Amino acid sequence: AATVVSGRELARQIHKEVQSDTAKLVAQGNRPHLSVILVGDDHASHTYMRNKARAASLLGMSSSTIFRPSSVSQEEMLELIDKFNRDRSISGLLVQLPLPEKDVDGFHIVNIGKLCLDQRCMVPATAAAVWEIIRRTGIETVGKNVLVVGHSKNVGMPIAMLLHSDRNHERPGGDATVVMAHRCTPLPRLKELASLADIVIAAAGVPHLITADILKEGAAVIDVGINRLQDPVTGKLRLVGDVDFEAVKEKAGFISPVPGGVGPMAVAMVMKNTVTAAKNAPTY
Ligand code: NAD
Known part of the structure; x- marks a missing residue:
């Protein structure tokens, strides 16, 4: 019979590593902050968002969620994302997919490009x-x-x-x-x-x-x-x-x-990516 691989257990390992990295960053005055933009009322998306917010707070990161109705315009979404990208207090930003009838996946293009060229990336x-x-x-x-x-x-x-x-x-x-x-x-x-x-x-x-x-x-x-x-x-x-x-x-x-x-491993990897983003953030 197969070894049943516990994603929960492996996620706990990653959480421990992320928690210790987070503590170091906090000591340097750089607490990682995860922002989530959630559009519409998709039930699963709300669940995923809550799992990530809970994980962030357990690991010592701060997080925030911005809710927008499914009627939000593409223009407003792009403005929000741009604003958050320039906000120094935010280390990681994710738009919880699926977006109702909208695809702003385009903002992943640089990362996906690097991924496909085997370069270091999110x-x-x-x-x-x-x-x-x-x-x-x-x-x-x-x-x-x-x-x-x-x-x-x-x-x-x-x-x-x-x-x-x-x-x-x-x-x-x-x-x-x-x-x-x-x-x-x-x-x-x-x-x-x-x-x-x-x-x-x-x-x-x-x-x-x-x-x-x-x-x-x-x-x-x-x-x-x-x-x-x-x-x-x-x-x-x-x-x-x-x-x-x-x-x-x-x-x-x-x-x-x-x-x-x-x-649970995917949630842990969002946390790891957020800490990486906080580490890579320019210090002013
Ligand atoms: P998607 O609908 O975009 O893609 C589904 C893929 O499966 C397509 O490439 C399609 O061609 C293929 N497919 C469909 N029916 C098939 C069949 N009968 N035989 C072979 N291939 C078939 O979905 P997605 O976003 O890629 O997600 C895939 C699954 O993973 C979904 O069940 C989703 O809920 C789940 N998911 C889990 C996590 C997680 O964190 N665990 C995260 C994202 C997605």
Whole structure:
């Protein structure tokens, strides 16, 4: 049976590291501050925002959230972001996605550009979470076959970018042989690719997409998916990933659960990025 990788436990490790870095920065009069801009009333976005604000305050950072209705104009959003970027008291800024009907993803272009050139950068938190889970669990990537299921620009793509790139570059990569599957990948092909993979990263948002029968014995399975399913017995909503956890646990070498896997690690990586931003901030 697989080692169940606890994202909660690994997130605790990162939180400890971030907390000690934060204390040092506070002693220098530079308390990291995370600002979140939240647009509209998407329930999940409010939950993610609260998790990050709680983590920030537990770690000794300050944080603030600015709420805007979904009717906010693109112009006002860009002005807000520009104002916050110039505000020296703010170290980290994030716009909680999804934005209702708006895409201001463009402001990530410099970071994504650096990420793709293997330069040091702010790695998107979910991809960074997957990377740290693999590193801290000691899962080998060099020369291994990795299947990333999902090719979105903020999740699947940056995960694939980290894992395929060169380990000796400025922003070290995993030197794995990476294949990406997505909604146009025929199911038989997905199964074939999964059967060859030493590491499977599921980020499709499709419950039970990754079943035990399609996996290689001993594979490492990292589940990024977050799906809300109604329990047929209790009628209650519960969170599941993209992986058939109970069956896959018996066949895989490592597995990260949902909840308690990538989710808490992604929050921890936002905290780590905020501290990095505070460290890199120019001192006046
Ligand atoms: P998205 O909807 O933008 O992308 C989904 C991707 O999955 C697409 O590339 C699509 O082609 C692919 N896909 C869809 N159906 C498929 C199928 N049947 N077979 C293979 N590929 C398929 O979503 P996203 O933003 O990339 O997020 C993916 C999942 O990860 C979602 O469930 C989301 O809730 C979750 N997520 C989790 C975290 C976290 O912190 N744990 C963060 C972000 C997203």
